[in-house]
Amino acid sequence: MEYEDLRIVETPSLVRDYTLEKLRNAISTGLYPPGARLVERELCEALGVSRTSVREALRQLQSENLVEVSKRRNISVAVITSKDAEDIYLIREMLETMAIRRFVALADDAEVKQLVKIQKSFGKTASKSAPRQLAALAGELYNTILEGARSRVISEVARPLLARVNYLRAVSMSEPGRMEGGLVEWEAMVDAVVARDADKAAEAMAQHLRNARAAIVARLEADENQAEKVAS
Amino acid sequence: MEYEDLRIVETPSLVRDYTLEKLRNAISTGLYPPGARLVERELCEALGVSRTSVREALRQLQSENLVEVSKRRNISVAVITSKDAEDIYLIREMLETMAIRRFVALADDAEVKQLVKIQKSFGKTASKSAPRQLAALAGELYNTILEGARSRVISEVARPLLARVNYLRAVSMSEPGRMEGGLVEWEAMVDAVVARDADKAAEAMAQHLRNARAAIVARLEADENQAEKVAS
DNA sequence: CTCGAATCTTTGTATGACAATCATATAAGT
DNA sequence: ACTTATATGATTGTCATACAAAGATTCGAG
Known part of the structure; x- marks a missing residue:
């Protein structure tokens, strides 16, 4: 038994x-x-x-x-400055391209399928623009990737960084225009993973993070200038 | 007043x-x-x-x-496995090359001088093979670099990783043969920093970390095999 | 020697207490 | 009215206890 x-x-x-x-x-x-x-x-x-x-x-x-x-x-x-955010995204770019390469090399089919599933739900949810749902899905996506990468250390380093920009991501996603960009890149990434093409997947991930970084840094800098103006 | x-x-x-x-x-x-x-x-x-x-x-x-x-x-x-150590060193390589590039770009002359000073003490202390002193100096070196890199985020991510391998580094340094290699690379790195050559400094740092990784992973794997044998 | 009950250990959690520090309000003096 | 003292309150840091839950250990009965 x-x-x-x-x-x-x-x-x-x-x-x-x-x-x-x-x-x-x-x-x-x-x-x-x-x-x-x-x-x-x-x-x-x-x-x-x-x-x-x-x-x-x-x-x-x-x-x-x-x-x-x-x-x-x-x-x-904690208040994240534009400089903090920039560095967080630069580090995430290194960590998460590393993670996605490992995922391609090590994840089993069930995990790849899971990734595809999340990606599809994304498409459905996006049209309704429900930021809470989207944030939850993004969280699932990252979890799946980190799980599949099979590295305790990468997870331990990446997760706190992710947590630190979680709120910013949610804010940024509720802005019009930014969301679609993210979706396209994620789709490219998942496709590359399915094709087991590590380079392409890593590049899509990097591209996604570079775009996100630009958007969020711009947003924070605008806020900071605003705050400065108010203070004077 | x-x-x-x-x-x-x-x-x-x-x-x-x-x-x-x-x-x-x-x-x-x-x-x-x-x-x-x-x-x-x-x-x-x-x-x-x-x-x-x-x-x-x-x-x-x-x-x-x-x-x-x-x-x-x-x-x-915490027990660090060889796999953990490998990932920690891979991530450190990314983070610390990033840090040393920032140092070259942003650190002031006093900080560069500080680096040179530490490097020189290294040479003096190494001959006497005093592992405690060496560990302390290495700590100072990393502190100086992280300070000079002017990034809160890089420090916050790198420091805990450094702490996790601190004990391993101390053990590894007390082994004969390993130490000199580290010294040569550090000297190259400091020279490059003085010459304000970011690429060369980053490469020396990366080289150092790759060597350290190989040494420590080998050491841990040996220990793990040993432990396995004892268990059986 | 094995099983199971009694006991010891260790951690998780709550509570109450008190000092130190800072912030705010109030009173007093000029 | 303005400033200075003084009292009052709010918040955090630290400690000492207390007790429940769960594990580990001991030890006696069979």
Whole structure:
């Protein structure tokens, strides 16, 4: 008899993981936008957990650079400057072309099929312009790629970077015009993966990230100029 | 009158930062070697701090992947496999060539001079084969480079990776033969930086990391084969 | 020697307490 | 009215406890 299937695989969930998840989510959806202050007691109330758990979750968010501490020790959602965003996208370009090459080399057929499926849902969802759905799909896409690349290290480095620009991506996707570009490149990438053409897939991925970088950096620079004007 | 000089710039040190620092140090020096179990209560005693502080520090180490949690929730010093090490070095190669190019472009003369100084101390210290001193110097070298590269993001991504292989580097440096190779490449790199030749500097850095990768991966693979043999 | 109950260990979580720091409001003096 | 003191409040950092859950260990009964 086979017991493998019965074995309980997931450890009972931890309050601090729940807390972490909730906070990460709140940040990436913009519920807590960049710069928003996070007060421990308020988070405790909002989440119904103790200060202990909130604080441990905050320490992790701090290590992930999703929040930043002021010199008064107050914690707020990290503000990404245009320069930060540029560097994040440059690094992502290196990491994710690396990942997609590994995916082409190592992913099994089920994973490739999964990629195609996500890509198709994309086409369907895009016409309705439902930013939340699109963001979720994009997340799935990246997850699938990182999984299929079979590298713990790449995932560990890439995921926090992805998390840091999650909110920006969501904002950028809700802008008219930017979305279609992304779709075309993703389609090219998935096609290349299906054809097991690593170079082409990597190039499509790089192209996508270069375009995204340009769009987001431009957007942030505009915001920064605006803010500067207001300040004066 | 100028008040800038009087202003207190450093926030009073936090117990959790002290704890984090101590633990990171203990891991990178091998006082707590890979696989060693870390028991909260013991750490409290050893460090003279409360469980609260130890736990918050552990959460950060966890985010940095310096420790790992078993399914029983026990925490131990992360074990780096040969595959992990290979990926870490591949990513470092991308990040640090990027960093050294920025350094050449952006660092001021004082920083270049600092680099040269460190490089010279290296030559002096190497003859005496004092691994602790060498490790400290290498740390300074990387710090200087990352500082001079003027990119928060690059530093934030590169530093944890560096920390993860710190112990391995120390071990590898204490082996005979490996050290001199590193020194030659570093000398080439610093020379190129002084000459403000970004391509040459980047190539020297890449060369250094490729050599280090080969040495460390070989070493880990040997260890892993050994362990496998013992297990059988 | 094996099985199972009792006990010890370790982690997860909550709570309450208190100091230190900063921010804000209030009172006082000129 | 304006500035300075003073009190008051808010927030974070740290500690000490307490207790539940889950595992690991010990030890006695058979």
